[in-house]
Amino acid sequence: MAEKITPRETDFSQWYLDVVLNARLADYSPVKGCMVIRPNGYSIWEKIRDSLDRRIRATGTRNAYFPLFIPESFLSREAEHVEGFAPELAVVTQAGGKELEERLVVRPTSETIINSMFSKWIQSYRDLPLKLNQWANVVRWEMRTRLFLRTTEFLWQEGHTCHATPEEAEQMSREILDVYRNFCEETLAMPVYWGLKTDSERFAGAVRTYCIEGMMQDRKALQAGTTHFLGDNFAKAFETKFLDSDGKEKLVHQSSWGVSTRLIGGLVMTHSDDKGLVLPPSVAETHVVIIPIGKKGSPELESVLIASEKLAEAIRSSNASVCVQVDADMTKQAGWKFHEVELIGIPLRIEVGPRDLDKNQAVVARRDTGKKEFLPLEKIPAFVTEALGLMQKNLLDKAKKFRDENTHRAGSYEEFKKLMADNAGFVEGAWCQGKECEEKAKTENKSTIRCLPLDSAWNKIAEKDPCILCGAQKENVRAIMAKSY
């Protein structure tokens, strides 16, 4: 119930866990760092999967499935890759009652195992481009975990593509960045900044890493997805070559990209409030709950129940994509039910009571604004469709407004330092591309460069401004810095 939820102002971190646990999105498991995704949470993941899958397919990518286990030696073939992942690996050393000759790593990501297949499948330029995606679980041994945001095992999709030229491969990583960005805005109602990661934040084994970054309600950044231009790093390690139309043997150029169940955490921290979960209609399993009100056993209640079912049917036939439920369990109080549907993030609540029914009306309440309206029954189906659309838009607008209001432009180190000390949100400013300055932002201000934005002439705009960390005026680029998850 709502009483169990710590207000955001009191303790944002506790509020987040309270919402996740009380809305029954996930629970702790007996395995350290691994979570259980409960039906209320998993239904969100299914909506995410379906929407994103359609968008990924539209880029000419097909789904496949590769093994969970990777021979330990595969990881080592790409030097940066193994260095990056070695501390996080879970290793199977025994199987079928015996010690294994070669230890098997539980996949932290699948570049290596997939390249071992690519090198077998790809012979000629006619086999390119090859674009595959898989929906799978991966394991990264984490010291500090938090439900959805960072867990030892998580669910994700990982795309892996091969191209004849580096330009095509990089173009693919940019195309998917757009897919992620549009998906976040249109489906999750979560606005994101998009851009390039700095070298120190690059994926282990990539040439360049792109990312999308959302702002949570505590004004911290959440990395919501990454795409990588891998160059021929993995192709070299696995001899993924093709015979080009000019008769020459060449290495393929690759991209890889992924988003995970972390998005559910981002969704919660973007939209939810002190009453519980707020979900954009596009990822809500149930859109409308009708709550019949009346005294148990009374003839009035009987009419109310009939009218509720009739209304549910009318909504369904007016819009087949709207999922409506009637909560006819009269062992529970209406007040309890109101709290419950707010807690679990049902977008629209409809109350049908005997007195309203006499006036041929019902009350419709919107989860995002809390606004209640009395409406004639026959107008409700059309209103539902309209309200769900408005709610989807309103959540995005609200999140965008919040993000923009909390994104600041800094011209000097003093300004930057103060904004970070105040937890003021994102700071945009010039950066000299020096590692020392990046480090200074981290150690002195607990912030990181989230991305070098790509939304306009990115590498140019900041050239004239001094670096907000050291004051230098040399090859500066525009950077977005923030505290982050």
Add this chain to the structure above:
Amino acid sequence: MAEKITPRETDFSQWYLDVVLNARLADYSPVKGCMVIRPNGYSIWEKIRDSLDRRIRATGTRNAYFPLFIPESFLSREAEHVEGFAPELAVVTQAGGKELEERLVVRPTSETIINSMFSKWIQSYRDLPLKLNQWANVVRWEMRTRLFLRTTEFLWQEGHTCHATPEEAEQMSREILDVYRNFCEETLAMPVYWGLKTDSERFAGAVRTYCIEGMMQDRKALQAGTTHFLGDNFAKAFETKFLDSDGKEKLVHQSSWGVSTRLIGGLVMTHSDDKGLVLPPSVAETHVVIIPIGKKGSPELESVLIASEKLAEAIRSSNASVCVQVDADMTKQAGWKFHEVELIGIPLRIEVGPRDLDKNQAVVARRDTGKKEFLPLEKIPAFVTEALGLMQKNLLDKAKKFRDENTHRAGSYEEFKKLMADNAGFVEGAWCQGKECEEKAKTENKSTIRCLPLDSAWNKIAEKDPCILCGAQKENVRAIMAKSY
């Protein structure tokens, strides 16, 4: 290409692998016993998942996700369970660079980890029934593997339910058995026998195991799915208890059930032929491929290409659920394409050539019957929908006929022995329920009791007949025996 496929008559086992590999459904991976599911195979799994998921939801079951890893001690809590699975376990002993304090088993099935959560979530009879399902990967270390049919890692769904009474739990396992059976017949066009497993074939930890059994084209049986009535075995081990309405604390009663990527193997061995894959339209990703025919660069080809695209559009607008592709890659010969679409199991092939186009017609060829028809272009969209429906029905009818023709009734051991020696198919007969007789079928005839059928008064019908293995006439039941995968 088709030439690479060994005929079924020559070597059924090799034919199967040839179809799977050449139709690019799956491939061997560098990890022993683990396969790669390629896009052509994974799209079948997605169709299976979507169709079965809808049917499972209709039973009031919701999807969730539980951890991949299970603490080793959990397995041991249910004595039969650990005994059954211990030889097949893969064990993580190191993670994050350290030796683990408690070794983690990669789930071979999730009864134990899920019960650890059930015991936390279930307090009162109001929490029952609780019906959850998960789509996941599981690992069972197998000595002899075969693509799809038996692999170390496989994909499946596993349902787990809790009920207040044993009757309800058993009823659930029977309800899902019906779901599986209908799904196999309606979606996969694969007829199955359904019934009870003998004690020796029971799931480790179950009270009773039910199963569906299909007949492959080599007349061997394939277990296509199982459902288990678990009684309170796991509830006892994990103290999964509830406070009943009578104020007493009681153990819950449970069911669990699953089908896996093995179904894809069953699909191949039920319908495919010496030309390659044959797919029921309901699990085909692409239903129709239009092949334009003409000389490269000729004006006739231009008209053919335009007419092909127009036809594709007409089919799509006549039936949005039909997926149509035009293969306009003119670097490949039409003859090569004909073989290719047969090999990968496209239900309908349409050839559009200049001469036919002059007559305003095209050729439509059905994959299952090989029948070709010349049809006026405007009649093709309606024909496609009709032909796909007929094909779905025809494949089921054909498989049913084959199965029935190869199911024999035996009255004596001599009859039984001869039928098994002839690889004649399934044998139906009375069984005295003696373990020695079951063993005799195995050692002397390489066959097993596939199930005790449930389709009529099962425990009664055979009472008067002598056991076909020992001749006894005591508490006999009807049994279906066969060689199997």
